Amino acid sequence: MIKKAALSFDKDLFKRSVVYNVKTLYRKSMEEATPQQIFQAVSYAIKDAIVDKWMTTQEEYEKQDPKMVYYLSMEFLMGRALGNNIINLQAHEPVKEALEELGVDINAIEDQEPDAALGNGGLGRLAACFLDSLATLGYPAYGCGIRYRYGMFKQQIRDGYQIEVPDNWLENGNPFELRRPEYAKEVKFGGYVNVYVDENGRSNFKQEGYQSVNAIPYDLPIVGYGNGIVNTLRIWDAQPVECFRLESFDKGDYQKAVEQENLAKNIVEVLYPNDNHYAGKELRLKQQYFFISASVQAAVAKYMRKHEDIRRFHEKVTFQLNDTHPTVAIAELMRILMDEYYLTWDEAWAVTTKTCAYTNHTIMSEALEKWPIELFSRLLPRVYQIVEEINRRFVKQIEQIYPGNHEKIRKMAIIYDGQVKMAHLAIASGYSVNGVARLHTEILKKQELRDFYEMMPNKFSNKTNGITQRRFLLHGNPLLADWITFHIGSDWITDLTRLTKLKVYADDEKAQQEFMNIKYKNKIRLAEYILEHNGIEVDPRSIFDVQVKRLHEYKRQLLNILHIMHLYNQLKEHPEMPFYPRTFIFGAKAAAGYRNAKLTIKLINAVGEAINNDASICGKIKVVFIEDYKVSNAEIIFAASDVSEQISTASKEASGTGNMKFMLNGAITLGTMDGANVEIVEEVGEENAVIFGLSSDEVIRYENFGGYDPMEIFNNNSDVRKVLMQLINGTYSKNDPDLFRPLYNSLLNTLSTSKADTYFILKDFESYAEAQKKVEAAYRDEKGWARSAILNVACSGKFSSDRTIEEYVKDIWHLDKVVLPLKK
Numbered sequence: 126m127i128k129k130a131a132l133s134f135d136k137d138l139f140k141r142s143v144v145y146n147v148k149t150l151y152r153k154s155m156e157e158a159t160p161q162q163i164f165q166a167v168s169y170a171i172k173d174a175i176v177d178k179w180m181t182t183q184e185e186y187e188k189q190d191p192k193m194v195y196y197l198s199m200e201f202l203m204g205r206a207l208g209n210n211i212i213n214l215q216a217h218e219p220v221k222e223a224l225e226e227l228g229v230d231i232n233a234i235e236d237q238e239p240d241a242a243l244g245n246g247g248l249g250r251l252a253a254c255f256l257d258s259l260a261t262l263g264y265p266a267y268g269c270g271i272r273y274r275y276g277m278f279k280q281q282i283r284d285g286y287q288i289e290v291p292d293n294w295l296e297n298g299n300p301f302e303l304r305r306p307e308y309a310k311e312v313k314f315g316g317y318v319n320v321y322v323d324e325n326g327r328s329n330f331k332q333e334g335y336q337s338v339n340a341i342p343y344d345l346p347i348v349g350y351g352n353g354i355v356n357t358l359r360i361w362d363a364q365p366v367e368c369f370r371l372e373s374f375d376k377g378d379y380q381k382a383v384e385q386e387n388l389a390k391n392i393v394e395v396l397y398p399n400d401n402h403y404a405g406k407e408l409r410l411k412q413q414y415f416f417i418s419a420s421v422q423a424a425v426a427k428y429m430r431k432h433e434d435i436r437r438f439h440e441k442v443t444f445q446l447n448d449t450h451p452t453v454a455i456a457e458l459m460r461i462l463m464d465e466y467y468l469t470w471d472e473a474w475a476v477t478t479k480t481c482a483y484t485n486h487t488i489m490s491e492a493l494e495k496w497p498i499e500l501f502s503r504l505l506p507r508v509y510q511i512v513e514e515i516n517r518r519f520v521k522q523i524e525q526i527y528p529g530n531h532e533k534i535r536k537m538a539i540i541y542d543g544q545v546k547m548a549h550l551a552i553a554s555g556y557s558v559n560g561v562a563r564l565h566t567e568i569l570k571k572q573e574l575r576d577f578y579e580m581m582p583n584k585f586s587n588k589t590n591g592i593t594q595r596r597f598l599l600h601g602n603p604l605l606a607d608w609i610t611f612h613i614g615s616d617w618i619t620d621l622t623r624l625t626k627l628k629v630y631a632d633d634e635k636a637q638q639e640f641m642n643i644k645y646k647n648k649i650r651l652a653e654y655i656l657e658h659n660g661i662e663v664d665p666r667s668i669f670d671v672q673v674k675r676l677h678e679y680k681r682q683l684l685n686i687l688h689i690m691h692l693y694n695q696l697k698e699h700p701e702m703p704f705y706p707r708t709f710i711f712g713a714k715a716a717a718g719y720r721n722a723k724l725t726i727k728l729i730n731a732v733g734e735a736i737n738n739d740a741s742i743c744g745k746i747k748v749v750f751i752e753d754y755k756v757s758n759a760e761i762i763f764a765a766s767d768v769s770e771q772i773s774t775a776s777k778e779a780s781g782t783g784n785m786k787f788m789l790n791g792a793i794t795l796g797t798m799d800g801a802n803v804e805i806v807e808e809v810g811e812e813n814a815v816i817f818g819l820s821s822d823e824v825i826r827y828e829n830f831g832g833y834d835p836m837e838i839f840n841n842n843s844d845v846r847k848v849l850m851q852l853i854n855g856t857y858s859k860n861d862p863d864l865f866r867p868l869y870n871s872l873l874n875t876l877s878t879s880k881a882d883t884y885f886i887l888k889d890f891e892s893y894a895e896a897q898k899k900v901e902a903a904y905r906d907e908k909g910w911a912r913s914a915i916l917n918v919a920c921s922g923k924f925s926s927d928r929t930i931e932e933y934v935k936d937i938w939h940l941d942k943v944v945l946p947l948k949k
């Protein structure tokens with residue numbers, strides 16, 4: 126069956142276009158061009174195929190004037206664009222053929238593209254998946270973010286340590302981006318606020334003595350799958366407002382010009398590489414206000430091009446705040462409505478509180494954004510006045526509901542104790558607050574945000590995260606995608622719930638064999654990647670047991686590696702014990718200043734070094750740390766995984782989305798009852814996952830009683846004792862026995878009063894080791910494993926970001942689908 130859109134893709138035109146681009150861009154023939162040059166030429170040819178659809182879509186939005194969502198996010202972890210664009214144009218087959226005819230391998234060309242890594246991890250990738258789903262479902266949407274000159278750092282491993290290398294992703298230009306200086310916006314920082322009373326007796330607030338930067342938008346096309354829709358991701362670059370005119374400067378002007386130039390240079394220089402951690406850096410607040418002010422100004426300007434009455438703004442625009450990072454949008458919108466459109470406070474408030482909606486991504490206190498008043502008011506003097514007034518009115522409201530209850534004010538005020546609390550601002554001023562998995566939302570309502578929930582229960586809802594199957598199955602795992610389509614047709618590409626039709630194949634032996642054969646081929650592909658990038662040989666017949674995600678103590682990579690140390694101890698003591706060969710695969714970046722996280726990377730590599738080179742265990746265990754975990758190699762890793770390690774301390778992982786990508790590719794979850802794992806197990810059935818560890822209720826109960834005593838476990842469990850002693854006796858650090866002592870101390874600190882093992886690693890160790898035994902036993906049952914793996918795929922339909930987006934649309938945004946007119 127040939128797809129309609131595939132027919133509409135002009136293969137010969139594309140071929141000519143590639144050859145022409147190579148010639149005009151580089152004055153070369155195809156034979157002379159480098160792979161990077163061919164990548165550029167191919168990308169421009171694909172962009173040509175996108176641009177008409179992009180214009181048509183935007184013209185249609187202009188004509189139909191639908192309500193739009195602006196997804197405001199500090200992070201968009203997009204990965205590579207070329208392969209995804211080809212797939213969503215439904216042009217993969219003709220493009221692959223055309224390139225073959227030109228003597229070029231499509232995969233080698235895709236490999237030339239640097240990842241657009243404008244994000245840290247799950248939060249940024251969620252934004253990217255949402256854009257894909259919005260376009261595919263035909264919803265009018267803008268992504269708004271920052272065009273960081275340097276994205277997430279590249280990770281190198283030297284001597285087992287992480288080295289951070291700058292990610293100069295724009296080095297060769299970005300063929301898909303469109304610079305649009307005609308839509309530049311000015312963003313002002315600092316100075317002071319003057320009040321002028323005009324002839325009508327109205328107070329006009331004016332920011333003066335400020336420094337400003339020009340925000341220049343760059344637009345990236347977001348191609349919907351097979352529907353002709355192309356939405357826009359708008360990322361903002363910063364430019365100085367004026368260039369030097371040296372002669373005409375007096376000293377003060379000169380100083381100011383230099384400062385403004387530096388402000389522009391610094392502001393978009395680099396993505397902060399912290400995941401789930403607030404560092405309170407001034408430049409970070411500048412980044413936030415920079416892209417928010419530009420985006421809100423642009424949204425208002427766009428609205429006013431077609432509408433008269435700004436008081437109806439919320440009927441056409443909604444802002445979704447991806448965590449608290451964009452929360453300053455609330456005050457910025459108030460400012461524009463009052464100071465530039467002369468709305469009264471009440472009018473502006475009515476609009477703002479119907480425009481802004483907030484997504485909470487974490488309950489961990491170290492991640493909550495709280496800006497010191499001094500910093501906030503100095504940088505954003507007018508915005509701060511508005512936040513103060515929002516706070517004043519909100520506190521008054523609390524007092525009315527809870528008269529005399531100062532405790533409520535202390536816990537709920539937006540400004541308290543010298544700090545501006547961004548989550549409180551977002552909740553008080555938005556029309557919606559959502560968590561990202563059922564368990565997470567319940568914890569928010571019962572614990573962290575309980576007071577807010579009690580005061581405004583109707584604002585709260587759950588929107589369990591999702592992922593796009595177009596990237597993480599159709600593009601990342603073409604063998605499995607083809608197998609699925611062969612059996613149940615291709616509808617799953619835009620309706621993932623169709624995968625339930627695969628259930629009938631779970632017990633079909635031929636299907637099981639085909640399925641496991643595909644997994645085996647994907648394991649060979651990953652083994653080749655590992656050999657090429659790590660120089661380690663791994664056996665694709667071994668169990669691929671994988672933990673890839675940001676390195677964070679709550680995610681408990683330390684539990685995983687301690688257990689590997691334990692397994693190795695057992696194998697050394699009992700060389701003949703039954704043991705199914707296992708390849709433990711890690712991938713994780715640590716924030717540059719996160720000591721224990723970086724030390725965990727070193728430990729993983731040190732343990733790997735020892736085990737991988739110990740001939741006495743006959744290669745039964747291999748430990749691989751994949752350098753530079755990112756979206757492009759993630760696609761290869763998920764496709765090749767047997768076991769999905771989702772072992773966070775229960776209650777700490779808001780949702781997780783890596784867990785969903787593994788499931789979609791037929792890996793079996795080894796996890797705690799945390800985040801979306803709970804819903805994964807609910808979908809696939811307990812018998813097709815391996816669950817262990819404390820429940821979130823148990824963890825929270827311990828925490829409320831000041832933790833637990835890890836010494837008890839140390840004293841009573843000799844396996845645990847042995848691996849802990851190996852952390853401090855030089856087993857994995859001959860030349861420096863104290864190297865891993867900080868990790869030991871984090872688990873067992875008996876000296877100081879600081880709490881030990883706050884992530885319950887030792888508490889869950891035994892349960893984890895038992896669960897790992899179950900994994901091995903399950904894998905030995907080949908048919909049983911294949912059955913479970915197929916059922917995981919078959920039951921993963923809920924976890925499409927298409928489902929998530931439909932829920933946001935129905936419950937929060939209230940958008941209509943745009944239908945494109947039929948082409949003549």
Ligand SMILES: *Cc1c(COP(=O)(O)O)cnc(C)c1O
Nearest residue numbers: 246247674755756759781782783
């Ligand atoms: C999905 C994804 C994540 C999030 O993984 P979690 O396991 O949910 O933390 C992080 N990084 C990349 C590159 C991803 O693709």
